[in-house]
Amino acid sequence: MSETTANPIGVYTRPKGNTGWRDWITTVDHKKIGILYGATAMLFFLIGGLEALLIRLQLATPDGTVLGADTYNRVYTMHGVTMVFMVIMPLAAAFANYLLPLQIGARDVAFPRLNALSYWVFLFGGLFLNMAWILGDAPDGGWFAYAPNTGTIFSPGKGMDFYALGLQIMGIASLISAMNLIVTVLNMRAPGMTLFKMPVFTWMILVVQFLLLFAVPVITVALFLLMFDRNFGANFFNPEMGADPLLWQHLFWIFGHPEVYILILPSFGIISEVIPTFSRKPIFGYPFMVFSGIAIGFMGWGVWAHHMFVSGIGPISIAAFSVSTMFIAVPTGVKILNWLATMWGGKIRFNTPMLFASGVVSMFTIGGLSGVTHSLAPADTQQTDTYYIVAHFHYVIFGGALLGIFAGFYFWWPKAFGHLLNEKLGKWNFWLMLVGFNMTFGPMHILGLQGMSRRIDTYSPGFGFEFWNMFATIGAFIIGLGVLAFLLNVWVSARAARHAPPVGPDPWDARSPEWFTPNPTPVHNFDDDIQIEALDEFWHRKYGQDENGRLVRVATAEEVCQDGSATDTHLPSPSYWPIVLAAGLPFIGFGLMYSLWFCVPGGALVLMAIYGWVFEPTDDPDGPHGHGHHDDHDDDGAADEAAAEDAEEAPVG
Amino acid sequence: MADAAAVSHGHGTGTGLSNNKLLMWTFLGSECLLFGGLISTYLIYRSRFGDGPAPGDIFDIPFTSVSSFVLLMSSLTMVLSLSALQRGDIRNNRIWLLTTALLGALFIGGQVYEFTTFLREGLGYTTSPFSSAFFTLTGFHGVHVSLGIVMLMSLLISSFRGTLTKERSETVEIVGLYWHFVDVVWIFIFTVIYLVPSPTS
């Protein structure tokens, strides 16, 4: 049902386009793109984690001298930016890309080339931003970059330019993929799959795409204004000229708060798949799960100023935002309790995915509850900008989003790679991470309430901070061991899989439609369209009721699963142009920072790519670039235009 | 088989809507937030002109009215070009496409003239928060119009190469959506920024 199968042009010849690095850079296959997203994000995770370890080393003892003030400020800024924009978001994108088409029974996303484009744009944006380290000028204004500290007077280096342009580029990626996935979900579902038969994961991803669709332009505005201030002398955030620094804060947090739900909802989606599977029960209260997700998405728009309780906005505004924030606990609580109810009465198998998912339920609750304590504006005047906040958001992000993503890794690894990850190492991975995580961030509650400010490169002895900081640092290294256990696991399992029999189609006795395809998923996904009758279609085909109404197995997974043997499926062809287009953007970025001349090759690349894109023959990447017989094929022509327009407009302005 | 599936299960599953059109509409939904941000920024800053010219001093309402009118009419010609193509009337399609592009160019010309006049009257990009916000907002809109012109010209070229046929009228429709969107944004800007009385110094 992808648009290419709708315009039958060319048969994808497997061996030719499916091996080697050429294939990876030209692929438009949502699964490969998903894997690329995941691998890239994990790489950035190591960088962000290394930065975190440096932070912890510096803070382990009072009057720390590991980094020095200037470096420290850059390190923590890049840590925040990396973890948020280059780790959690793209990891979510990895899962969304890989699984969403599979879960809705589609052959690919609606616009495969745009999908590739969004990955490459993200990659080049991330590389661009990290280039700041090499060029010696990493951003140092904190991840929310409050004006006017980020203006040229107070941040004269290039660091904040990297920040503004890098995030701008990555914003394009998010926006493109949001539009793409929304259309995919709405238009590409398998026959019979109504919206309310979609898996919860798909639902959560859909909500996230809407949040991105509407939130990204807001930070785009903010970043543009910052960029114009810095590079062209505009006065958006220059208070001496009469500007109001709070404008930045509003724009940033109008984006920023929906952003935190962008970070968490994918993970909520993941564990909503994992928990039922390992409890052997359907998700409890599917409609409530879906609607609470939507409700979170909506309410997330009305609470942003809870980040500004002390910034001097009027007391009435504060009161309104304080109250609106509190009620976000309600839909989130519904989710937590529904997960518990799903487990209740089940038969829980504690495989690694389930361990991680259980970790989310309990750890996120801690973070959520501290969030509620921040939402009381008067209380927050004591808490804000202390380590109590740092504790809150690591509990929700690490304990919620990241643990959930690890649950997803273990759960879907066989889907992507055809073998399971090692359970034993998986348990090491989980327990080391869980213990280390609580050791690191648990004490931060105490530190914060004892008055330790965040974003301080050092503290003096005598404030009562010594013990817990050392403790937290030790914890951070234990997390590091957990991460190493994961990496080891990936390697060990891949090696072991070479000699082991294949995992078979259904290692977990799973429920949702992605498991109709064999493991690993063949390039063409489904041999045949699946007809969806119910939520958990896959499971329902395996189980029925006997004459006493008792649940019995009616079919084996092998019978239900497709065997992946179809060979004549029409697939979208690879394309060079997404990577070429994306590669142009960093040059334009450098051009705006250093010399407009750099914009010339950048712009040329972008233009060339757009031209190539529009006139690309769609059958064979290596074939002659003549005009084929399918002149009328321009299925994502409009998309191209939209994308092209973004691509051009964003950095050039 | 996918074709068959698409058609026969059309209503149960997908929306039955064109992917491309849906994509454009999602994009336009997103653009609302972009222009909303710029417009709000302008509104917050319109009275912060410092020692520079104030909006009320400098706006030339009759002039802007004319160029607003031009842009408004370009929406008409845009829709006429689409309707021509849908009838298979390639000739009129081209004529109206060209007219639309020309009207757009006229609007941009007006904006360039407006900007240079303002510059001469002492309102530079860096003069005040008001000036920065004004030029950024209208500049963003101008860039959108310009991109629209590029799209229209591409359509024209495509038409002359014989590839813009009745069957592909959806492409024109989608470019049209973009174009009309840019027009309604201007409808907003024209009223809220120009016509609503602005502060004077």
Add this chain to the structure above:
Amino acid sequence: MIPKSQFVPRGRRSGRFAALVLGGLAVLTGCASDAPLDTLEPQGPIAQTIDELSDPVFLVAGIVFVIIFGATAVIWWKFRDDHSTDEFPDQVHGHFRAEIGWTIGPTVLMALIAVFTLLTHFDINSEDREDIVVSVGGERTSWDPEVVVVGQQWWWEFRYYFDGLDDVDLSDPKHLPPADIVTANQLVIPTGSEIGLQVTSRDVIHSFWIPALNGKRDAVPYRVSPWKIEAVTPGVYFGQCTEFCGLSHSRMRMQTVAMEPVDFQAWIDEQVQPASDPAGAAAQRGQVVFEGQCTRCHVVNGINDDAGADLVANAAPNLTHFMSRTTYAGGIFDLYEADGSLSRPQLEAWLRNAPAEKPAYAEGRRGMPAMGLSESQIDDVVAYLTTLGSSPSMEVIAATEVDR
């Protein structure tokens, strides 16, 4: 010594309890008396009000957590797959009433909390000041006690206008009208009165925070935000700038010195005096150096006026009564030793090369530059500085000590 705390807060244990539950580490908290920034040890009525709101909420959060975690643990244990049967569990799809229940339950709970939150919120944002009678230069005036608090990279300035702020134009923080008293890093207030603060900044955003007395309020350049503070017992209350403000954000601290009203009056009497020419040859030589090199930034009343410094922030600490403070350079150095003598090596190091002592972008006109003084000049300048103002009481000196 000034008693650290006689102000006994209520409901503290519950807050601490919940905090610990949240931290999941119930045993090992340090004793709070060595945590001068502790947010759970209110020392004044405003902080107390906040504490009375947050403590029960910590408790509620703790209870919710225990319930959820307890339930989870029970479920994990009870419903784990022990391979005892092949039976499939009941395929329950949901329970509408239960779900409505746990939608409404938290809603009601939050609504309740919201009520108390709003009450507290409007309470701590209301103005409840009463005039204080002070005498300024021998003249008794009725002072509406408000202090202008100005943040800049990376120290705080406090300005007292005893005629009230009604006619004081605060719109341009870089050119504030001359004040009766200008001091730095230590905000001096009388006990027992609510003191209004007008918080602003000369460069980037900072945040003024004395946890024992009240929550924080950002100092936003070219905006003036009202805030207030009140201490019951005399003492020195510590604070830290909490909005990231660039390089030395971590080294931007401040203190509030609360004094009995009589002592406060004495403090005023001293502060309104301009500096007089020093006695002693070294100090006189020091003054010459000072006037040559330092007055381009620093003000000493009686020598130069509020001219504005050669800095991005346009201001450096007013040094007229430098010795009356116990801490300097953004509250990170102690001016006195524990025995009350001058902490000379640190001060000399500061004058020798300030950026080496406290990171700053001195070349970017932010922070104090290395002045390139010779060692003898440094001795002279120190001699001169020691004539500026008289040292505070031993109580204050002792109470300032943190690290020893």
Add this chain to the structure above:
Amino acid sequence: MSTDTAEHVDTHDEAHDHPSDRKYVQVAIILAIVTALEVGTYWMESVPGEVLIPVLMLMMVYKFFYVAAWFMHLKFDSPMFTKFFVAGLILATIVYGIMLTAFEFWHKG
């Protein structure tokens, strides 16, 4: 769903409910008239802002949705499109409206 068949069906449908060129011209004329009215207010200096601004807003909103309904075909196209657009519009209006409120825009003007 851009199968040839689907597209064909689409165009077929459109032929049915798309307005004629005549209708488009009518719409344009109405828009022009409203614009003229709007611009006309510029010379009515005596009208106080409390009256003028709502009237202007009304005319603007009218034009806005008139274009969207006719030229952008929302009137007869799938409601799904309208939903996307209106979602963006409403969200932008509310969110930025609140932001302006926080800046006390409505008092200060």
